[in-house]
Amino acid sequence: MENISIDKFKEIDLRVAKVISAEKIPETDKLLRLELDLGEEKRQIVSGIAEYYEPESLIGREIIVIFNLEPKKLKGLTSNGMLLAASGENFISLIAPDKEVPPGTKIH
Secondary structure, eight states: OOOOOHHHHTTSOEEEEEEEEEEEOTTOSSOEEEEEEOSSOEEEEEESOTTTOOHHHHTTOEEEEETTOOOEEETTEEEOSEEOEEEETTEEEEOOOSSOOOTTOBOO
């Protein structure tokens, strides 16, 4: 990968989101539908974390999302953002603030 400028990085709008609801998407093994509280609005995202997280364990958790990512259709559902996670060969670990902050808080 090549380096990007700080100005390019500033184009990415990262925010804290609180998971309101989570459910497995029927007929898939990997996808979960998450409803998120982003402060001034609620959003739906679809994420490929179902093999690592039970939906119930996500409710109430704070996560970091890319807020200004172009929406994408997955299994007929529109995903309006992307959560951030560290991943390796046999794990996924969600990126989250180390203390509770208001939903919608911008990451700088």
